[in-house]
Amino acid sequence: MSLQTAAVWIVVIGIFLVTVKPLGTYIARVFSFQPTFLDRPFRPIENTIFRLLGIDPSVSMSAKQYGTALILTNFAWIILSYIFLRIQGQLPFNPEHMKALNPQLAFNTAASFGTNTNWQAYAGETTMSLFSQFGNLEFLQFVTPAVGGTMAIAFIRALSGKKMGNFFVDLVLMCTRVLLPLAVVFTFLMVWQGVPETLGPYLHVHTITGHTQVVTRGPIASWEAIEHLGTNGGGFTNANSANPLENPTALSNLFEVVMMGLLPVAFFYTLGVMTGRRKMAWTLISVAGAMYLTIAAMIYFPMHLGNPVINALGLHGHIYRVGTELRFGTGGTSVFETSTMAFTTGSVATAHDSALPMTGLAYLAAMFLNLIFGGKGVGLLNMLMLVIIAVFLMGLMVGRTPEFLGKKIEAREVSLASIAFLLHPFIILVGTALSVALPVGLKGVYNPGPQGFSEILYGITSGAANNGSAFAGLGAALPYYEVTIGIITIVGRFASVMAMFLLAESLLKKKTVPTTSGTMRTEGVLFGGVLIGAVVVLNALTFFPVVALGPLAEHYLLLAHHLF
């Protein structure tokens, strides 16, 4: 491991460790309505808006009302986004004269950006007007992670025995107090490193060899900032963060990684502050952290060992460079890829379809688990869902009624957590099986052999996990995939959340039981170990067969120099 690899990893992990406590505490203060330093500029504006709209921040919604408001609002955005994509040609800020999107692509894009997935069945620089980029899709890249954050905040409030709060108030605060201030700072860091920020047309370059090169431009830096801060991952251009226009230097790469991780990691600490269980928060951070490092190893080491068939050609060095960019180094590349999968951002700094099989397995595993810090708020919800299941399993083992944060976990809670847990693999496995069984699904396959199966599996998983990255050989622009993956992103986003909100409501109604010496502790090494065990065993049981058909089969065939 080189000095540069060590440096980027140490700096990234160091930044997360330094920021987790202050940022997590800050978020907790904002959503407990305690004073913060941003009150002065924002409070008067927010209060005016709330007064005009008749929103009383002190009146709490019930879990059902909160969930309804959240889903209605989110669907309204999806419909609006669809309409604006369908009339793109008539809208302003369109220097490259982009035409309207066809219905299925507009649906896929609106659903995908409206659910924080940002799966892209189009290439940004050849499809979207500047207005669609910043006025439509960038707007969704702010508000959909904000919705993810409100889900987690409302759930944490319920866990800590407080009222759910008001969805609209939480939504506004998440945007004004958390996302916007960070986005402003990071936009300037990205421009400083060379990312364009202009409303001008594409740049026409007359090269020294007598050719013309058209270079994509636009307000890319402000897009990059919220793309990563909101763990969105929709690229301004097709190659996303592999494109030097979106990610020009090793330092901009580092900024993007930091942006992705800041909030998902801090949210875990917010849980600790708001429930008064900081030690439990550290346990959960350690569990997610251990999985983060495992994924990192599965991405870094294959790249250095190389592709055995290419190694046999006898080139100068073994590092696998297919579908990678040199300027990040292997350290910067691996930290980016680990982060984009762990935090379910889905922006990419490499071509995922070209990744070696074990790396492909790591990408898939991160999306299967969907709780390695995860997307903004949602990863924390998934982790808590697994905590409840782990608590239940521990209760079974020692024959005691399981408790979590002083509430008894009974049949209803376990059922709801299990439903929420099982929905994810259900969507993935059924969606994949369907796509493999239908000729129209197989038509989308690009690479032959097991990789072709992995392309389908990856696409469906990416939609269900609201990740948005792709094994991009897959014919994502086929109407079948546009519609299927569009629907999957919506089900994947909201179905399990509804189960979790019902769970929150039922926990809220329960009386708190006092902690005794007999209470099972949901913190510390023992519980962390049980939790990791539960996560690994449950997911391995669910996903081993598909993984064996895809990346594992390919791994062993590649070792045997078998090509397709």
Add this chain to the structure above:
Amino acid sequence: MKYLKPLIGVTVFLWLLLGLAYPLVMTGISQLAFPYQANGSQVKLNGRVVASAIVGQYFNQKGYFWGRPSDTVNATTLKPQPYNAANSGSSNYGPTNRALINTIKARIAHLEKTNPGLKVSQIPPDLVEGSASGLDPNISVQAAVIQIPRVARATGLSHSYLRTLVSQATSGPQWGLFGRRLVNVTALNIDVYKARHG
């Protein structure tokens, strides 16, 4: 529909703030504070824009250094158009795809043919394996050094002069810590161009 009013109101407010004010204000300030970067890092030669400093360009003449293989295509015809900076992308060849291995073999053969005396064991992977964006502006130092004899023969420039140009176009790691030591191919070739055309 008791949520209709807050739904519409909050959406309009957030859109004005995040969908309109944010990108426009960020663009305005960036144009004032970082005009060079914000407009695409334009490199000018004799008053003409000849490159964006951060984006790679396609070079296949013997008298220039070649960059990484680029698999970008024309957006309308879908025919290969290397270093198309208005349609970034990669080959998407999987690791067990025979086409990937055959492409790499063909690129090795082409390098051997155009660089007499070059051994396979001298060719670094980055010179025969396609990049992720198709716009990677960099190659490794090794990839530049092995091309010096070819460029020297085609241009008449001396080996030692070209070695100087290569080291001038070499930079990194950033701050001594991040990324790696790499050659910017476009910058290097602009220097070669200047040396040949005064």
